[in-house]
Every structure is written in structure tokens, then in C-alpha cells.
Amino acid sequence: MSADNGVDRTPASPIHNSDAPSLSTLFTAADDDLAKKRAIDRSVRAHHALEELPGVTFATEAVIVIVLHPGFELLDVVGPLHFLNATGARVELVTTGETLEPVASGGGVALVPTLTLDEAPADPTVILVPGGDTGILLRDRRAIASLAAWGAEAAFVTSVCSGSIALAAAGLLKDRRATSHWSVRHLLPGYGAIDVDERVVEDGNRMTAAGVTAGMDLAIRLLAKMCGEEYARFTVLGAEYAPEPPFDSGSPEAAGPALTALSRDFLAPLVEELTAR
Numbered sequence: 001m002s003a004d005n006g007v008d009r010t011p012a013s014p015i016h017n018s019d020a021p022s023l024s025t026l027f028t029a030a031d032d033d034l035a036k037k038r039a040i041d042r043s044v045r046a047h048h049a050l051e052e053l054p055g056v057t058f059a060t061e062a063v064i065v066i067v068l069h070p071g072f073e074l075l076d077v078v079g080p081l082h083f084l085n086a087t088g089a090r091v092e093l094v095t096t097g098e099t100l101e102p103v104a105s106g107g108g109v110a111l112v113p114t115l116t117l118d119e120a121p122a123d124p125t126v127i128l129v130p131g132g133d134t135g136i137l138l139r140d141r142r143a144i145a146s147l148a149a150w151g152a153e154a155a156f157v158t159s160v161c162s163g164s165i166a167l168a169a170a171g172l173l174k175d176r177r178a179t180s181h182w183s184v185r186h187l188l189p190g191y192g193a194i195d196v197d198e199r200v201v202e203d204g205n206r207m208t209a210a211g212v213t214a215g216m217d218l219a220i221r222l223l224a225k226m227c228g229e230e231y232a233r234f235t236v237l238g239a240e241y242a243p244e245p246p247f248d249s250g251s252p253e254a255a256g257p258a259l260t261a262l263s264r265d266f267l268a269p270l271v272e273e274l275t276a277r
Contacts, residue, residue, distance in 0.1 A: 055228035058088035062125035062226065065150060067163075068113050069096045069143065071133025074105040075212050076160040080128060080219035086235045087226050094120045096143040106132045117146050123153040126222065131161025131181060131212070135273030144170045156222060157206050160215035164208040165274045168193045177203040181211035182252055183267045190276030213250075216241065 027043070029036035050056060064084055066077055077093075084091060095103050095113035102110035127150045129137075137143055147170035151157045159167050164180040167173050168191030178193045179185055179201040188195040199214045200207065200221060209218035220241070224232035249255040255263070264271075 050231070050234060053228075053230050053234075056231045057227055059125070059226040060088040062087065062089035062155075063121050064089045064091045064126040064128065065094050065120055065124040065154075066091065066128045067096065067130065067137075067143070067147070068093050068103040068111055069133070069137045069140065070103060071106045071136055072103070072130045073132035073161055073212060074107050074109050074111075076130030076132060076163065076215050077105075077111065077128075079213065079216040080160065080222075082239060083216065083219035083223050083232075083235055084126070084128075086231075087223060089125065089226070092120060092124075096137065096140055117142065120146070120150075122149065124150055125154060126156045126158060127151065127154050129159040129163035129166050130215070131159070131163045131165075133270075134162040134165050135270070137166045138169050138274065148172065155205060156225070158208065158218060158222065160209045160218060161211045162270065162274060164188065164193070165191065167206075167208070169276075173206060173208075176206050177201050178206065178208040179210045179214075180208065183211075183264060184271055184274050185210070187271070187274050187276065213243075 027040055029040060051058070064087070066081065066084075068077070081091065092115050093111060093113045094115045094117060095101075096117060097103065097113075098116065100113050100116065102112050104110045127147070129147065144166065147166060151167070151170060151172040157167065157172055159180075161181045162184050164173065164178050165184060165187060168178065168188055171192075173188065173191065173193035176193055177196045178188055179196050179198055180188060182197075185195045185197065199210050200218045201209075202221075207218055207222065209215045220232055220236060223235060249259060252260040252263075
């Protein structure tokens with residue numbers, strides 16, 4: 001919109017592609033607030049400049065389905081969601097439940113789904129399955145059948161953490177290289193997949209991430225595929241994604257045998273539930 005008159009000055013950019021109401025005041029200004037108007041115009045110009053960078057495009061026709069099952073790992077969803085929202089795609093949080101009641105994560109924080117399985121599109125561009133209490137998902141035959149059906153149509157079939165076990169159980173990783181959380185990665189061959197000790201593994205249109213935080217790495221790779229590497233780099237900068245963990249214990253090798261053994265015992269029920277029968 002012009003800087004001369006009006007209050008709503010939201011830039012016309014796919015980055016802000018959402019039907020959800022917003023209470024943000026970032027792109028509103030009172031008629032007499034000239035400094036705010038100039039700042040908004042500067043941002044609008046930057047949005048247009050970004051869109052004109054070589055290789056940058058927006059996936060405004062795409063549909064991304066993120067599965068919400070009881071006990072999902074919160075960061076497996078919200079970490080990737082931060083980056084996938086930037087694609088301009090329609091993002092749907094699809095519950096495995098019968099209604100649109102909030103779905104509680106393993107940590108207790110609940111997310112509000114946008115669609116049920118019955119309402120979800122039959123041919124999403126991307127499906128993403130988080131980890132967490134994946135045993136619940138494995139026992140949900142209807143949900144596993146939905147994963148199989150989506151996987152046959154989707155351009156990208158992805159998972160974070162133990163979510164790859166669910167993809168494998170749905171037959172979507174047969175003879176494919178894949179990863180998972182280090183504690184359950186060895187279970188993948190039981191479902192016909194090839195386990196790989198890497199943070200993010202790509203095999204064709206299958207993309208699987210290792211434990212929890214690796215989901216952000218996967219989403220950044222996916223963002224680059226959908227919208228271009230320069231835009232992905234821009235989004236990484238905006239998120240200030242430059243991890244410097246205070247403790248170098250994010251893998252069994254780095255943590256050492258004592259902590260690793262304790263963690264394996266801690267996670268033993270998950271391993272038991274996810275072992276192929």
C-alpha cells in the first residue's frame with residue numbers, strides 16, 4: 001500500500017500468506033506516525049527485493065500436512081513449522097483424533113489442529129511426521145493407512161525423530177536410506193528401511209531427520225528445495241539459527257558410554273514399543 005494514507009500497510013508478499021487473523025501491529029501505523037510509515041515502506045521494499053532475488057520463488061500452491069498424534073514431540077513440530085511457514089504454502093496441522101480438540105504433546109503443551117484425517121487433502125505436497133510417543137501412532141491403523149495414502153501422492157515425504165518409524169511402518173521407507181533418533185534408528189531395518197547414522201538423510205523424495213533438533217535442519221533443506229537456496233539462507237539469518245550448545249553431548253559418541261547407557265535405559269519403553277513384531 002502507499003505511504004500516503006491508510007492504516008493497514010501489510011506488504012503483499014507470500015511470506016505473509018495466511019488466512020488466520022493476526023493481532024500484529026507491525027504493519028499498521030497511525031496517520032501522524034511518519035517514522036513508522038517510513039519503516040513499513042522500507043520493509044515492503046525489502047519484501048519485493050527478496051522476491052526478485054535469483055532463484056527465489058514461493059510455494060503458494062503447495063499444501064504441507066503435519067501430523068499431530070497424542071504425545072507428539074513439540075519441537076519436532078514447531079521447529080520445522082517456523083521454517084516451513086516461510087514457504088508461503090498452506091500448512092495444515094492434521095489430528096489423528098476424531099475432532100479438532102487440541103492435541104497434547106508429550107510435554108503437555110497442546111496444539112490446535114486445523115483438520116482431521118477425514119478432512120485432510122488426499123494429495124499434499126509435503127507430509128511431515130513428528131516423533132514422540134510414536135507407539136500411539138503405530139497402533140492407529142487408520143492413521144498409518146492415511147500416511148501410506150499421502151506418501152503415494154506427496155512430492156516430499158518427511159519425518160523427524162522417531163516419526164521415521166511410523167513412515168517405515170506405513171511402507172514408505174522400503175529399501176530406502178533413513179535415519180531416526182539414535183536410540184531407535186537400529187529398529188528401521190525391521191520395517192524394511194536401511195538405517196543411516198546421519199543428521200538428515202535424503203533418498204529420492206524421502207527426507208528423514210534424526211532426533212528432535214534435527215527437524216529444523218530438515219526443514220531448512222526442504223525450504224531450499226521449495227523456494228531456493230538464497231531464500232533459505234535469508235530465513236536462517238532471520239531465525240539466527242547458529243547453534244552453539246553449551247554442552248557437547250548431543251550424540252552417543254560425544255556424550256560417552258555412561259550417559260548413553262543411562263539414556264538407553266530411560267528410553268527402553270519407547271524402543272520396546274517401536275520394535276517391529
